[in-house]
Amino acid sequence: MKASIIVFPGSNCDRDIAVSIKKLTDIEPIMVWHKETSIPDSDLIVIPGGFTFGDYLRCGSIAANSPIMNDVIKKATDGLPTLGICNGFQILTESGLLPGTLIKNDCLSFLCKTVSIKVENNETNFSKKYKQNEVINIPIAHNEGNFFANEDTLKKIKDSNQITFKYCNQNGEVNNETNPNGSIENIAGITNEQGNVLGMMPHPERATCEITKLTDGENLFKSISEFLL
Amino acid sequence: MIKITKEIVEEHGINSEEYDFILKSLRREPTITELGIFSAMWSEHCSYKSSKYWLSQLPTKNEFVIQGPGENAGVIDIGDGYAAVFKMESHNHPSFIEPYQGAATGVGGILRDVFTMGARPVALLNSIRFGETSHEKTKHLLTGVVSGIGGYGNCMGIPTVGGEVEFNSSYNDNILVNAMCVGIAKKNKIFYSKASGIGNSVVYVGSKTGRDGIHGATMASAEFDENSEEKRPTVQVGDPFSEKLLLEACMELMKMDVIVAIQDMGAAGLTSSAVEMAGKGNLGIELDLDKVPCREEKMSAYEIMLSESQERMLMILEPDKENIAKEIFEKWELDFSVIGKLTDTNRLIINHQKETKADIILDILEKGAPSYKRPYEINIFDDEDIKEDILINESPISILKKMISSPNLCSRKWVWEQYDHMVMTDTVLLPGGDSAIIRVHGTNKGLSVTSDSTPRYCASDPYEGGKQAVAEAWRNLISVGSLPIAITDCMNFGNPEKKEIMGQFAGVIKGMIEACNTLNFPVVSGNVSLYNETNGKGINPTPVIGGVGVVENLDIFSDQNLKRKDDFILIIGKTTGHLTQSIYANELLNYKNGLPPKVNLEEELKNGLALKELINKRFIDTSHDISDGGLLIALTEMSMKNLIGFNINIEKDNLNSYLFGEDQARYAVAVEKHKIEDVRLLLNKKNVFFEEIGQTCKNKIIINNKKINILELKEIYESWFNNYLSKAS
Numbered sequence: 001m002k003a004s005i006i007v008f009p010g011s012n013c014d015r016d017i018a019v020s021i022k023k024l025t026d027i028e029p030i031m032v033w034h035k036e037t038s039i040p041d042s043d044l045i046v047i048p049g050g051f052t053f054g055d056y057l058r059c060g061s062i063a064a065n066s067p068i069m070n071d072v073i074k075k076a077t078d079g080l081p082t083l084g085i086c087n088g089f090q091i092l093t094e095s096g097l098l099p100g101t102l103i104k105n106d107c108l109s110f111l112c113k114t115v116s117i118k119v120e121n122n123e124t125n126f127s128k129k130y131k132q133n134e135v136i137n138i139p140i141a142h143n144e145g146n147f148f149a150n151e152d153t154l155k156k157i158k159d160s161n162q163i164t165f166k167y168c169n170q171n172g173e174v175n176n177e178t179n180p181n182g183s184i185e186n187i188a189g190i191t192n193e194q195g196n197v198l199g200m201m202p203h204p205e206r207a208t209c210e211i212t213k214l215t216d217g218e219n220l221f222k223s224i225s226e227f228l229l
Numbered sequence: 230m231i232k233i234t235k236e237i238v239e240e241h242g243i244n245s246e247e248y249d250f251i252l253k254s255l256r257r258e259p260t261i262t263e264l265g266i267f268s269a270m271w272s273e274h275c276s277y278k279s280s281k282y283w284l285s286q287l288p289t290k291n292e293f294v295i296q297g298p299g300e301n302a303g304v305i306d307i308g309d310g311y312a313a314v315f316k317m318e319s320h321n322h323p324s325f326i327e328p329y330q331g332a333a334t335g336v337g338g339i340l341r342d343v344f345t346m347g348a349r350p351v352a353l354l355n356s357i358r359f360g361e362t363s364h365e366k367t368k369h370l371l372t373g374v375v376s377g378i379g380g381y382g383n384c385m386g387i388p389t390v391g392g393e394v395e396f397n398s399s400y401n402d403n404i405l406v407n408a409m410c411v412g413i414a415k416k417n418k419i420f421y422s423k424a425s426g427i428g429n430s431v432v433y434v435g436s437k438t439g440r441d442g443i444h445g446a447t448m449a450s451a452e453f454d455e456n457s458e459e460k461r462p463t464v465q466v467g468d469p470f471s472e473k474l475l476l477e478a479c480m481e482l483m484k485m486d487v488i489v490a491i492q493d494m495g496a497a498g499l500t501s502s503a504v505e506m507a508g509k510g511n512l513g514i515e516l517d518l519d520k521v522p523c524r525e526e527k528m529s530a531y532e533i534m535l536s537e538s539q540e541r542m543l544m545i546l547e548p549d550k551e552n553i554a555k556e557i558f559e560k561w562e563l564d565f566s567v568i569g570k571l572t573d574t575n576r577l578i579i580n581h582q583k584e585t586k587a588d589i590i591l592d593i594l595e596k597g598a599p600s601y602k603r604p605y606e607i608n609i610f611d612d613e614d615i616k617e618d619i620l621i622n623e624s625p626i627s628i629l630k631k632m633i634s635s636p637n638l639c640s641r642k643w644v645w646e647q648y649d650h651m652v653m654t655d656t657v658l659l660p661g662g663d664s665a666i667i668r669v670h671g672t673n674k675g676l677s678v679t680s681d682s683t684p685r686y687c688a689s690d691p692y693e694g695g696k697q698a699v700a701e702a703w704r705n706l707i708s709v710g711s712l713p714i715a716i717t718d719c720m721n722f723g724n725p726e727k728k729e730i731m732g733q734f735a736g737v738i739k740g741m742i743e744a745c746n747t748l749n750f751p752v753v754s755g756n757v758s759l760y761n762e763t764n765g766k767g768i769n770p771t772p773v774i775g776g777v778g779v780v781e782n783l784d785i786f787s788d789q790n791l792k793r794k795d796d797f798i799l800i801i802g803k804t805t806g807h808l809t810q811s812i813y814a815n816e817l818l819n820y821k822n823g824l825p826p827k828v829n830l831e832e833e834l835k836n837g838l839a840l841k842e843l844i845n846k847r848f849i850d851t852s853h854d855i856s857d858g859g860l861l862i863a864l865t866e867m868s869m870k871n872l873i874g875f876n877i878n879i880e881k882d883n884l885n886s887y888l889f890g891e892d893q894a895r896y897a898v899a900v901e902k903h904k905i906e907d908v909r910l911l912l913n914k915k916n917v918f919f920e921e922i923g924q925t926c927k928n929k930i931i932i933n934n935k936k937i938n939i940l941e942l943k944e945i946y947e948s949w950f951n952n953y954l955s956k957a958s
Binding site: 009010012013015016019020049050051053054055056109110111112113139141143203205206208209211212 | 385470471473648649
């Protein structure tokens with residue numbers, strides 16, 4: 001099995017995610033340069049975090065127009081599992097694969113810390129190994145992670161059970177106090193309607209190592225692996 | 230042709246003696262381009278003319294040092310075929326004028342110094358100092374500098390894992406922004422700046438050249454006055470995105486055997502890189518400025534040579550390998566241009582628009598650079614003690630509450646949460662402790678890193694202060710259980726032409742020499758920033774020490790967080806209750822006289838190595854260096870993370886001196902019950918002084934039966950920055 005990790009100028013979590021995939025699954029990560037026009041034969045597409053094109057214009061907007069994205073959109077629409085983390089989530093909303101948008105954190109500054117998130121839907125191919133409503137600890141690191149969607153879009157997202165993760169505290173309480181960046185309804189990660197595309201701001205690849213005392217991201221990779229087998 | 234007048238020479242910061250030397254050496258009047266080149270190369274920033282004499286006395290070698298000072302960064306052997314490459318540099322003046330860009334480009338510059346040597350940067354640290362919190366500019370400068378540092382490092386994807394923040398009125402009009410970078414390279418794949426091979430190509434890569442930063446090096450070597458704001462155009466503008474591309478392109482090229490020599494264009498831009506590279510190789514260099522990629526029109530030779538536009542590198546390549554490099558840089562959409570060649574003439578020749586704009590013998594620029602042994606006078610404060618009547622009879626808990634909610638002792642979380650400190654997923658020990666630990670990727674080995682200085686000690690007694698800065702960095706590496714290897718230094722001082730300032734510099738260096746020697750902790754790289762004055766008033770002397778150590782096995786290290794109840798609390802090292810120059814005396818009692826605590830280096834060595842052995846033998850997993858604020862502050866910091874506190878009983882007449890004094894060579898440690906005998910045995914065997922002062926407990930801090938809840942302390946400890954910044958000025 002293969003995972004295509006898309007590398008744009010300014011991607012900086014590409015190595016990190018490759019390391020986690022290699023460590024936790026039997027999937028072989030391959031790096032795909034943004035100027036390619038087709039994704040090599042793959043079972044998974046990953047759009048890693050970073051500052052593609054320096055976040056100039058708008059986070060993810062330039063990357064969303066890179067040559068490779070035509071094929072990413074085509075394959076994701078056809079149902080290929082696709083995961084976007086942090087800047088990858090921003091690229092997925094900019095390219096229209098996911099609804100909503102990510103705006104500046106309400107604290108108006110970059111924020112890097114480990115937060116608790118709640119598994120709102122453990123039936124996706126990315127979250128099967130978690131328990132429903134399980135609280136997990138995963139780091140965030142972003143300036144524009146404040147998820148926003150208008151009323152209609154939000155209703156659709158909720159109606160089709162697209163919310164995968166919500167920011168909370170250790171006890172699983174979801175409220176303003178446990179919302180690090182102002183995201184609407186504390187949304188930390190969503191899927192598309194079909195459920196094969198997941199975008200999330202927290203970095204599961206930063207929680208896959210005993211020595212850093214953060215391991216709650218492991219089950220996300222194991223979920224993908226189990227589904228693909 | 231511009232006529233070179235006396236005023237023009239002065240504006241370039243060249244004194245009459247220096248100018249006479251130029252006239253004599255050239256046997257003619259310099260062109261304006263040549264004058265600009267002399268001005269930049271002979272600026273304090275590039276030539277170290279006031280500091281060279283002293284810096285050359287620092288110890289620079291031990292069994293781990295691969296490359297000491299003189300290169301883009303220092304290199305040490307960390308075993309298993311790897312080397313750590315690191316350096317610290319100041320960006321003080323630009324950051325005061327334009328905090329965001331000044332700090333950002335400070336980070337950009339130090340990153341280039343490290344990756345130009347073939348090392349992938351793996352950690353950033355910084356040491357930032359601002360004026361007093363009530364000063365009108367402090368909020369603006371603090372927020373600007375912190376977001377500038379974050380803006381650059383975050384975008385590059387290099388974790389910022391440590392540093393220090395201080396507020397003191399001596400920095401009111403002259404803040405300090407020092408940035409440090411640590412990289413890791415294969416030991417046999419280090420790249421140097423010494424040019425070689427007559428006829429080889431001089432290649433320009435990276436971003437285009439603009440008019441930004443012209444004369445930055447000269448500006449950084451002058452005092453500030455009320456007109457400094459006018460110098461804004463000399464502050465460079467950073468583009469971390471271009472630097473990320475430059476990093477990846479260089480890393481890709483460095484995998485092949487193509488580069489003969491490489492150096493970044495930092496201070497004094499193309500001038501210093503061309504002169505230094507050719508100079509080190511004892512060669513000549515000829516440049517055609519028409520080939521330099523420019524982003525502005527009609528730039529003169531003078532402007533191109535002195536521009537400090539960011540994200541640029543100069544490389545020496547063999548002509549038949551140019552295409553390999555060109556292809557890589559084009560892939561990353563960066564400029565690549567062959568702008569000249571190496572010659573055997575020992576001359577720097579600059580051609581532009583069919584004219585020779587400069588023709589200087591390199592030896593004149595390099596070896597002819599001025600070096601001064603400036604007059605100095607080492608002054609130390611009078612040895613006065615705090616009088617009884619100033620010592621207020623306040624309870625320890627009440628003092629503790631005031632201290633941990635004060636700007637210089639409160640939590641720095643607000644700062645480091647704005648820095649991505651986890652990218653690359655190798656940050657084993659996060660910011661907020663004595664040292665951060667970074668895993669050497671793909672191994673079970675780690676690097677410990679820290680940056681430290683205690684300027685108020687240096688102001689009172691430069692010699693003791695110099696010793697203390699090095700000793701504290703060493704202690705911070707010891708207290709996580711690592712082996713301290715070497716340091717980089719960033720020397721921030723006032724105007725060296727004043728003998729008392731030169732005396733501070735000399736005194737600090739003498740202290741550092743002694744500490745480096747005793748602790749086997751040499752200096753491998755560094756930077757000097759002088760003229761940190763505004764309207765004639767100098768800053769506190771601030772030698773910032775960046776230390777790097779090795780954790781052999783990441784299964785065994787220590788951190789500062791108390792972990793269990795009923796552990797024994799030990800204080801390693803002797804507490805006499807030295808109060809003068811402590812934070813308690815200076816900031817709470819407002820008593821600023823007297824001498825700092827003496828640093829007994831033999832004691833440091835003995836206590837530190839004993840603690841390291843205790844950690845390495847797994848007898849201790851919780852330890853913290855006792856420094857600013859003293860013993861009670863150290864213990865309180867240890868309680869915050871896991872809400873495990875302590876119950877201590879101290880029977881001393883001078884309780885507050887004992888709790889808040891800043892005696893050196895001390896550590897606070899927690900020991901599990903079943904290991905206490907082993908710990909006592911080892912410490913006694915090594916003849917290390919220690920006291921057992923109590924036990925750990927849940928949720929509370931208890932001092933002589935007076936209690937306080939940790940949550941209450943944590944609340945005020947963590948809220949200072951937010952409260953300060955949310956208040957309207």
